[in-house]
Amino acid sequence: MSYSSEGRSKDRGKDDRGKCALSLAINGNPQTVRVFPMERLLDVLRNELGLTGTKEGCGEGECGSCSVLMDGKLVNSCLVPALQAASANLTTIEGIAEGSQLNAMQAAFLECGGAQCGICTPGMILSASHLLSKKTDPTLDDIREALAGNLCRCTGYMQIFEAVVQAARRRTGV
Amino acid sequence: MTQEHIIGKSVPRKEGRDKVTGAARYIDDMTMPAMLYGATVRSQIPRGVIKEISFDPQFDWSEFVTVTAQDIPGKNCIALIGDDQPCLADGKVNHPEEPILLLAHADPHLLRKAVDSVSIEYESLPAVFTIEDSERPSQIIWGTDNTLKTFLISKGDVDGIWAEADYIVEGEYTTGAQEQLYIENNGVIAAFDREQGITVWGSLQCPYYVHKALVALCDLPAEKIRVVQAETGGAFGGKEDYPSIIAGHAALLAIKSGRPVKIVYDRLEDMTATTKRHPSRTRHRTAVSKDGKILGGEIDFTIDGGAYATLSSVVLSRGTIHAGGPYYWPSVRIRGKAVATNAPPHGAFRGFGAPQSLFAMERHMDRIAQAVGLSPVEIRRRNFLKPGETTTTEQAIREEIDLGKLLNRALELSDYAAKRARFAQRNKVGHIKKGVGIAAFLHGAGFTGSGERYLASVVAVEGCADGGVRVLVSSTEFGQGTNTVLCQIAAEALGLPYEDVRIAQPDTNQVPNSGPTVASRTAMVVGNLVRSAALGIKQTLVASGMIGGSYSPEQFRTACREYIAAHGELRSFARYEAPEGVFWDDQKYRGEAYASFAWAIYVAEVAVDLSTYSARVEDFVALQEVGRVLHPVLAKGQIAGGVAQGIGFALYEKVVWQNGRMQNGQMTNYIMPTSADLPPIRVFFEEMGNVHGAYGAKGIGELPMDGPAPAIVNAIQDAIGDVLGTGFDSVPLLPEDIFEAVSANGER
Numbered sequence: 001m002s003y004s005s006e007g008r009s010k011d012r013g014k015d016d017r018g019k020c021a022l023s024l025a026i027n028g029n030p031q032t033v034r035v036f037p038m039e040r041l042l043d044v045l046r047n048e049l050g051l052t053g054t055k056e057g058c059g060e061g062e063c064g065s066c067s068v069l070m071d072g073k074l075v076n077s078c079l080v081p082a083l084q085a086a087s088a089n090l091t092t093i094e095g096i097a098e099g100s101q102l103n104a105m106q107a108a109f110l111e112c113g114g115a116q117c118g119i120c121t122p123g124m125i126l127s128a129s130h131l132l133s134k135k136t137d138p139t140l141d142d143i144r145e146a147l148a149g150n151l152c153r154c155t156g157y158m159q160i161f162e163a164v165v166q167a168a169r170r171r172t173g174v
Numbered sequence: 175m176t177q178e179h180i181i182g183k184s185v186p187r188k189e190g191r192d193k194v195t196g197a198a199r200y201i202d203d204m205t206m207p208a209m210l211y212g213a214t215v216r217s218q219i220p221r222g223v224i225k226e227i228s229f230d231p232q233f234d235w236s237e238f239v240t241v242t243a244q245d246i247p248g249k250n251c252i253a254l255i256g257d258d259q260p261c262l263a264d265g266k267v268n269h270p271e272e273p274i275l276l277l278a279h280a281d282p283h284l285l286r287k288a289v290d291s292v293s294i295e296y297e298s299l300p301a302v303f304t305i306e307d308s309e310r311p312s313q314i315i316w317g318t319d320n321t322l323k324t325f326l327i328s329k330g331d332v333d334g335i336w337a338e339a340d341y342i343v344e345g346e347y348t349t350g351a352q353e354q355l356y357i358e359n360n361g362v363i364a365a366f367d368r369e370q371g372i373t374v375w376g377s378l379q380c381p382y383y384v385h386k387a388l389v390a391l392c393d394l395p396a397e398k399i400r401v402v403q404a405e406t407g408g409a410f411g412g413k414e415d416y417p418s419i420i421a422g423h424a425a426l427l428a429i430k431s432g433r434p435v436k437i438v439y440d441r442l443e444d445m446t447a448t449t450k451r452h453p454s455r456t457r458h459r460t461a462v463s464k465d466g467k468i469l470g471g472e473i474d475f476t477i478d479g480g481a482y483a484t485l486s487s488v489v490l491s492r493g494t495i496h497a498g499g500p501y502y503w504p505s506v507r508i509r510g511k512a513v514a515t516n517a518p519p520h521g522a523f524r525g526f527g528a529p530q531s532l533f534a535m536e537r538h539m540d541r542i543a544q545a546v547g548l549s550p551v552e553i554r555r556r557n558f559l560k561p562g563e564t565t566t567t568e569q570a571i572r573e574e575i576d577l578g579k580l581l582n583r584a585l586e587l588s589d590y591a592a593k594r595a596r597f598a599q600r601n602k603v604g605h606i607k608k609g610v611g612i613a614a615f616l617h618g619a620g621f622t623g624s625g626e627r628y629l630a631s632v633v634a635v636e637g638c639a640d641g642g643v644r645v646l647v648s649s650t651e652f653g654q655g656t657n658t659v660l661c662q663i664a665a666e667a668l669g670l671p672y673e674d675v676r677i678a679q680p681d682t683n684q685v686p687n688s689g690p691t692v693a694s695r696t697a698m699v700v701g702n703l704v705r706s707a708a709l710g711i712k713q714t715l716v717a718s719g720m721i722g723g724s725y726s727p728e729q730f731r732t733a734c735r736e737y738i739a740a741h742g743e744l745r746s747f748a749r750y751e752a753p754e755g756v757f758w759d760d761q762k763y764r765g766e767a768y769a770s771f772a773w774a775i776y777v778a779e780v781a782v783d784l785s786t787y788s789a790r791v792e793d794f795v796a797l798q799e800v801g802r803v804l805h806p807v808l809a810k811g812q813i814a815g816g817v818a819q820g821i822g823f824a825l826y827e828k829v830v831w832q833n834g835r836m837q838n839g840q841m842t843n844y845i846m847p848t849s850a851d852l853p854p855i856r857v858f859f860e861e862m863g864n865v866h867g868a869y870g871a872k873g874i875g876e877l878p879m880d881g882p883a884p885a886i887v888n889a890i891q892d893a894i895g896d897v898l899g900t901g902f903d904s905v906p907l908l909p910e911d912i913f914e915a916v917s918a919n920g921e922r
Contacts, residue, residue, distance in 0.1 A: 052203035053196020055407070057357040058441045062841035065357055093196030106194040110186055113807040116815065117653030118193030119358040119407025125194060148850040151841065153355050153408050154653045156818030157849040158857075159811050 027095025064150030067123035093122035114163035116154035248393030259482035270835035316514035330505025335470035339461035347534035358407025361438035364424035371398025378417035387418035411522030445839035449521025456534030470505035480519035493527025525879035536884030588777035611888025618768025619873025637744035641731030694873025701868030710746030776881035802870035816878025
């Protein structure tokens with residue numbers, strides 16, 4: 001096969017030599033884990049921290065299923081070497097509900113049909129939330145543009161757009 | 175009884191909360207103690223004899239588990255319709271990426287190196303890669319003549335029709351392979367225990383297909399095979415048959431190692447090794463009267479099945495039956511043929527043969543219109559099937575469908591006439607040319623012909639000790655809304671709140687076989703059975719005097735609890751029975767092909783940029799008659815999602831082949847539509863009434879895949895037809911194809 005994921009290794013080796021400590025805050029909780037420096041942030045989240053809400057779709061930064069917020073910026077966690085997240089504040093899908101209450105974006109996705117199979121949903125919701133953190137009242141073109149890095153094969157995006165518009169309205173109380 | 179209806183309401187998706195919080199557990203989110211990871215060593219060549227398999231002596235193989243064809247306890251095949259496909263190649267390979275050897279290890283990091291450390295020496299054999307090569311035949315690679323399956327539909331006297339024709343219109347149309355591109359790759363976990371047998375958890379559509387395949391492969395009794403569907407991240411047909419293969423591989427590794435084994439493909443492996451939509455070629459020759467009426471015709475529909483028969487016969491069947499479109503043919507002869515090539519087997523993908531043959535039909539209708547000198551609208555109007563007329567298989571249209579009315583509404587919704595006039599004016603200047611195109615089509619819901627009768631699906635509904643109700647089916651949720659719609663149906667039948675009904679996880683140890691989740695059959699066929707079974711619960715409680723003919727939800731819950739306390743179980747089953755008077759002849763391919771058809775008119779507006787040669791869809795109207803809409807939000811989502819895949823099929827998604835292997839098996843080079851690429855997809859429903867399905871619902875899932883490609887290509891033709899020598903007769907239609915066609919005509 002011509003394609004290789006060496007260098008941004010998907011998986012951990014079985015011994016700990018070469019690992020180093022990574023301290024960061026995830027969904028507001030300070031954490032320290034031992035990681036290989038070039039281990040993918042996605043694998044650290046899923047395998048070391050058990051946060052499996054962040055999904056892998058392509059492993060090369062194209063589909064956006066692994067989107068998380070790192071210090072408020074939207075990143076593909078499959079492309080981020082673990083150590084790059086040192087001291088960062090990370091937000092994953094597990095951290096956005098308000099206690100047991102869905103937040104406005106989650107509720108809007110549920111109501112408008114923004115989630116079908118659900119595999120792109122965590123990344124899509126983070127991407128949409130990121131947009132609303134920059135623009136409280138985005139136009140349809142803003143939404144199309146902002147979500148273009150998150151692929152959804154089920155919905156044709158229309159109901160996702162509706163969900164984002166609805167969440168924006170609810171947040172601004174319009 | 176609650177007065178409020180649940181059918182027709184957009185209740186919350188049952189598993190929706192878990193999906194928006196990240197709590198939903200997909201197969202790659204699961205691990206088991208002592209679990210190994212599996213990988214597959216695959217053929218590097220399209221066809222040949224395996225001479226030698228060698229393991230690099232420098233590599234430490236001590237902790238690896240290795241499985242070859244020799245380790246298979248049962249029959250080395252993937253039992254489906256036929257059994258020509260081996261689970262692991264034994265001595266010879268017939269396509270690139272064919273599985274040869276399996277490896278497992280506790281450290282997934284070592285697997286890729288291990289796969290690369292296996293060398294396979296082949297003696298190559300000549301291979302065939304196209305329908306034409308296979309037909310020639312330059313090499314016999316399957317059976318005696320490379321033909322996987324043929325069908326013949328024959329209606330009326332076609333041979334006598336040509337002399338009467340005012341016009342004879344011919345055309346050849348082709349469609350390319352298309353990747354399903356569910357965002358969650360294929361994956362399973364298998365565990366083996368000498369007492370309990372094999373358990374497989376997986377991302378899959380059809381638990382009982384996997385069950386059947388594992389019984390044959392592992393030589394175990396049916397009760398020692400258990401298949402459980404995990405949350406499934408998209409499927410679209412791509413997880414109809416392939417999970418039997420990957421489950422078989424994981425099961426073999428689990429049997430040999432005695433430990434649970436997980437196999438999850440990465441994107442490249444999933445795209446290059448698993449199924450795709452069948453490439454197709456359709457030839458039309460049509461006799462038409464001077465007033466634009468179809469008198470008769472011949473249609474040759476051929477699909478490329480890849481190296482093994484798998485599902486090709488049924489894909490071919492659906493494509494052949496749909497080849498005549500929603501039109502009345504006084505006489506017709508349709509020949510369907512599936513041929514073998516040395517590519518990985520093509521398989522199920524939403525639409526299942528119909529998008530291919532309907533693309534041809536709807537492009538051909540525009541060609542007929544041009545030949546006769548009528549508009550694309552008028553040619554369709556004059557040939558639409560009407561109640562009382564018969565389809566190509568001589569199925570009488572019994573429902574009160576009015577396609578002319580449907581067409582009028584679609585034209586209105588899309589502002590068709592005004593747009594056409596406006597575009598004709600503005601296209602005279604500038605390099606952006608705009609056009610509008612129509613597709614009219616139908617899609618049969620449920621299994622073809624006697625399929626549902628053979629399946630004889632069973633469902634159960636049970637009252638629970640907590641007073642709630644549970645639906646037990648093998649029908650799976652993979653985004654389309656199975657969980658939600660089946661619970662709605664049970665709640666409606668019982669007059670209970672939606673929240674009182676839940677659905678069991680599909681697990682072959684727990685749920686009856688309600689058939690595969692395919693063919694747009696779940697809401698219509700399985701839904702009807704769920705309704706019957708739910709009514710059975712009610713009848714039991716009424717007969718036992720625990721509730722009266724009318725009751726409150728609380729009374730029902732109490733009755734449930736009391737009945738279970740007294741009798742232990744409250745369960746009702748329903749089994750499919752074919753409606754009376756339905757006739758289908760499998761030999762002559764004649765009769766009632768489908769229990770019902772959904773009907774649709776789609777209108778696409780495109781802009782073609784003659785400086786970049788890119789075509790873009792700017793507006794899309796999807797109007798359909800699908801019987802009763804059970805859940806408006808889910809139904810709209812099904813249509814918009816299908817249209818988006820159809821736009822991809824038409825303009826973006828090109829599988830680049832080299833010697834039978836996909837060359838662009840990544841999301842970076844196989845391009846599906848993003849949120850920035852799609853037009854507004856405007857979805858409308860017309861309910862003209864149907865008595866067949868649950869509460870009048872017909873199938874909906876596959877329909878929207880059929881129309882976009884021809885509507886879009888018709889629109890492109892409308893936009894730039896005047897600068898083209900010939901028409902566009904193929905999808906996908908990429909900028910380079912438009913460039914070539916325009917350049918070939920020597921005009922800019």
